[in-house]
């Protein structure tokens with residue numbers, strides 16, 4: 114499988130283009146900000162080239178995938194049986210809005226409806242308002258409008274390296290949970306630093322990751338029902354996909370669907386190590402289900418998952434360790450029970466940011482799947498013994514200062530999740546934040562602390578990174594005060 118990212122830096126004047134659904138099969142047509150772009154389109158048959166765009170300039174026309182509205186100087190590249198054509202193309206409709214920068218993600222492994230033509234699978238597009246953010250790259254972050262979800266790149270990169278180093282030293286595989294970021298760009302950074310792949314909670318998130326070039330994914334929750342199972346096995350033809358089960362019929366359903374299309378899905382048996390959510394009882398029940406999975410066509414028995422989610426943010430650390438040890442003993446007992454049936458357990462995966470330090474040292478644990486360590490939300494930084502730094506901030510602007518004692522800002526329920534309590538005003542313990550409506554937040558002071566004035570920007574540390582990230586289309590990566598990157602959160606909202 115081949116997949117690659119083609120960064121496209123615009124030079125002026127910029128122009129835009131619209132890609133059809135044949136290029137972006139999962140989404141509505143999108144507007145791309147393009148000026149100079151290299152698209153790779155593999156092995157397009159002669160008769161399909163340039164159907165929609167007039168062949169202008171010295172290069173070939175754009176392929177049918179890129180239908181209406183391409184404009185401006187546009188560079189395309191078509192590879193057919195080793196022959197590369199390259200040249201400028203011009204197309205109708207000269208339009209307006211100038212996005213400045215766009216990332217196009219090309220994949221050559223997807224087939225079109227006829228099943229014979231590799232297509233560019235997906236393009237990350239910029240809508241005009243996103244382009245405004247893109248165009249701030251290189252500028253001061255103060256120019257980016259609010260509410261904005263910003264990553265402190267220095268702290269974030271330290272977190273990435275620290276966890277990679279920890280796993281390496283502990284001798285366990287690292288499979289970070291992407292539910293914290295939902296971004297293939299970040300997933301690929303984790304993999305570059307040594308992660309064996311990533312974990313996703315939902316099938317939809319996994320699809321977004323595969324679209325974004327991630328090729329090894331564990332789905333850590335059950336995929337149930339014919340429609341989802343069809344998507345699961347389809348995805349397994351494009352990446353190495355593992356999924357957890359805790360029910361024999363669910364395993365049989367996945368097996369039948371995989372077998373039908375000739376796919377292979379790796380299946381891990383989930384064991385309830387104390388969270389009382391999903392997972393079979395530790396020990397013999399895990400071995401029974403493992404034996405069922407082991408014998409089913411289209412499935413590879415991959416091992417066990419036992420996640421102690423209820424312990425992650427437990428303070429103090431000593432109590433967390435004691436309970437984590439007990440949870441790992443349940444996972445270990447399950448492992449021994451499976452192995453006693455002559456079935457090898459390749460993977461025993463577990464742990465989050467709060468427990469990986471303890472779990473990783475347990476005999477029989479092969480893999481850890483922490484997620485929040487990259488950002489460390491306001492609740493997580495309070496957890497004793499987690500050596501990671503806060504790297505995620507929602508920036509808000511004060512809209513109104515009509516009453517003494519509070520300032521009203523532009524970040525409410527739509528900008529900050531509240532499932533884990535209110536956000537925290539960063540660096541200002543004398544101020545509190547509380548939501549004041551869908552689009553409003555209240556910054557309050559109990560004493561004589563100085564409140565920010567109308568128009569001033571306020572940094573807020575989200576109480577829960579996973580659910581706050583889910584509210585945004587993009588991260589703004591900031592180094593010092595300069596905007597360095599804008600990364601799409603393509604798995605956001607993919608709770609399907």
Ligand SMILES: Cc1ncc(COP(=O)(O)O)c(C=O)c1O
Nearest residue numbers: 290333420465466482483484485
């Ligand atoms: C199955 C599973 N593994 C790992 C994690 C990552 O945990 P954390 O974000 O606490 O690091 C989660 C988070 O909810 C999870 O559900």
